[in-house]
Amino acid sequence: MSNSRLPSRQYPVGGRITAVLASLPSHGPGALTAREDPNNRAGQSSPHLGPATDFYKKLALECSSQQVAVDLFSVAAAYTDLATLSGVSQFSGGSVHYYPGVHTQLNPAQTEAFERGLRRYLTRKIGFEAVMRIRCTRGLAMHTFHGNFFVRSTDLLSLPNVSPDAGFGIQVSVEEALSDTHTACFQAALLYTSSKGERRIRVHTLCLPVTPNMHEVIQGADQEAVTSLLAKMG
Incomplete structure (x- = not known):
């Protein structure tokens, strides 16, 4: 060091x-x-x-x-x-x-x-030379990332190492009304090299219902994830 x-x-x-x-x-x-x-x-x-x-x-x-x-x-x-x-x-x-x-x-x-x-x-398993790109539905904008990485561009994270224990958080803001859609979608694509030297890609897609009711938003929130994110936002 x-x-x-x-x-x-x-x-x-x-x-x-x-x-x-x-x-x-x-x-x-x-x-x-x-x-x-x-x-x-x-x-x-x-x-x-x-x-x-x-x-x-x-x-x-x-x-x-x-x-x-x-x-x-x-x-x-x-x-x-x-x-x-x-x-x-x-x-x-x-x-x-x-x-x-x-x-x-x-x-x-x-x-x-x-x-x-x-x-x-x-x-544990480990991936090398990884990059993660995150996308979301039009009308939403990602403005802050939380975790251990280097932000290479607005939606691309550089991860020299990645493991199953790694976690990442994103703050998203609503830029346009979502009145014409019933779902908001988020997608994370991870490109990495396995410990065996194989170049792989994993894609995770999450679709969430859109609602004007704040009570439904709160009821559907992952309380442990929200608490963990708030603790790390400092």
């Missing part, structure tokens, strides 16, 4: 980098210092919720351009500034796994959770 350039062996083929974080990076490019201020815990502003530097975002964009994703496993009990470090995963299509205080004797439950998560991470 301390070198700002990717190893040359990563350039032709891409792949993924798995980093286990046991402390705050303190040496070399990208070194960080603790930003917690005990005297400001009652303050109205929370600057430490945002990144302290754009170093890790720039590193992520370099990784993404070479089809490399970075996955972080944070196992430290102390402060590690994930608000800054998570950028290297967010913009490279990677993921962040948070297991604070892993210790085989002092915290066996967290250690077991870490082992289960790492086992799942290493054995």
